Amino acid sequence: MSILKKLYEKSEIWFSIAWIIAYCVLMSVGDNLSSTLGAEKSITLVIGLVLSFVLFAFLKKNKLLKKYGFCHSQSTNKSMLFYIPILIMLSANLWYGLTLNYGVGETVFYVLAMLCVGFLEEVIFRGLLFEAMRKGNTKVAIIVSSLTFGIGHIINLFNGAGMDLLPSLLQILYATTAGFMFVMIYYKSKSIVACVVSHGLFNALSAFSNEAIQTQQSRIITSILLALITGTYALYLAWSMRRKDNNWHGKQKGNTSNM
Numbered sequence: 086m087s088i089l090k091k092l093y094e095k096s097e098i099w100f101s102i103a104w105i106i107a108y109c110v111l112m113s114v115g116d117n118l119s120s121t122l123g124a125e126k127s128i129t130l131v132i133g134l135v136l137s138f139v140l141f142a143f144l145k146k147n148k149l150l151k152k153y154g155f156c157h158s159q160s161t162n163k164s165m166l167f168y169i170p171i172l173i174m175l176s177a178n179l180w181y182g183l184t185l186n187y188g189v190g191e192t193v194f195y196v197l198a199m200l201c202v203g204f205l206e207e208v209i210f211r212g213l214l215f216e217a218m219r220k221g222n223t224k225v226a227i228i229v230s231s232l233t234f235g236i237g238h239i240i241n242l243f244n245g246a247g248m249d250l251l252p253s254l255l256q257i258l259y260a261t262t263a264g265f266m267f268v269m270i271y272y273k274s275k276s277i278v279a280c281v282v283s284h285g286l287f288n289a290l291s292a293f294s295n296e297a298i299q300t301q302q303s304r305i306i307t308s309i310l311l312a313l314i315t316g317t318y319a320l321y322l323a324w325s326m327r328r329k330d331n332n333w334h335g336k337q338k339g340n341t342s343n344m
Contacts, residue, residue, distance in 0.1 A: 089143050101213035108136060108205055109237060125191045126198040133201030140208060153212035154277030164325065165274065170266070170318035171283045175290065177311055181303065182295035196289040203285025210234045210264065211271045211280055223272075227323075230268045235261025252301060255308035262316035269322035 093100045115129035122128065144150050162168070187195060210230050218226035238260040267280045299307075 086143060086146060089139075090147060093143075093147075097213070097217035101209060101217050104140070104209045104213055105233070105237070108209060111136065112202070119194075124194065125187055126194040127191075130194050130198040130201065133198050133205065137201050137204050140205065144208075153208060153216065154271055154275060154280075156276055156278075158274040158276040158279065160274040165270070166318070166321070168279060168283075170314050171270075171279070173314055174263070174311060175283060175287050177307060178287070178290040178294040180307065181299050183293050184295040184297070186292055186294070186296065192292050195292045199288035199291070200285040202288050203283075204281050206234065207267060207271075207277055207280045207284050211268050212277055215268055215271070227265070227268050227272065231261055231265040234264030234267075252304045252308065255305055255312070259308050259312040259315065262312045262319065266315040266319040266322075269319045269326070273322050273326055 089100075092103060111132050112129060115132040116126070118128040119126050144153060144155070150156075158165070185192060210233060214233065215226050215230040218229055235257050238257045267284065271277050271280050
């Protein structure tokens with residue numbers, strides 16, 4: 086923990102970058118080892134739990150939980166459109182039917198691992214990276230947080246996920262718009278809880294997606310619809326914020342998330 090604290094105090098940006106690298110590398114290794122053992126996400130789950138524990142413990146020990154959004158939303162449900170676009174997004178993995186893609190044990194591993202992924206990716210990309218960069222310029226921080234999250238999904242082209250090029254590229258597109266949506270939810274509400282929960286559930290529900298009947302065309306349509314839903318919601322949140330946010334275009338005068 087002392088090493089993490091020294092790195093954090095020296096540079097919050099490099100601290101977030103270190104976490105991004107560690108997360109991407111270790112979780113990919115976990116996926117490969119899990120496949121080798123024949124137990125989907127088993128090693129990934131262990132790595133995800135360890136990383137989640139270390140990160141949460143670090144934030145708690147250093148009294149940083151509130152800074153990174155572990156608090157109640159400061160926006161009304163009405164101003165967030167009652168999170169209806171998120172609910173639509175969550176249903177996407179079930180649009181083509183419901184099935185059990187793995188055995189009971191592997192399903193448990195998969196669901197828990199995906200919940201860890203939701204926690205880690207939101208805290209790293211929407212918490213650590215965004216907060217580190219917004220000290221300079223909020224708009225740039227939003228763009229970087231969204232793009233790095235989307236581009237990070239390019240790993241699916243190389244990790245044996247079995248996706249064709251076009252669906253993979255479209256996944257990167259809607260991952261970017263989803264990243265845009267999540268960062269705007271976090272920025273507007275000052276809470277990361279909704280992002281963590283919805284992201285984790287979206288990934289976890291993929292364990293029950295009926296992929297056997299999905300064609301390349303249906304995957305393309307799904308990706309485009311998800312990009313439109315998440316992107317439009319993000320733009321609405323951005324529009325509702327920019328009218329009253331003095332930090333949107335320029336440098337922060339104070340850390341408004343530490344309340």
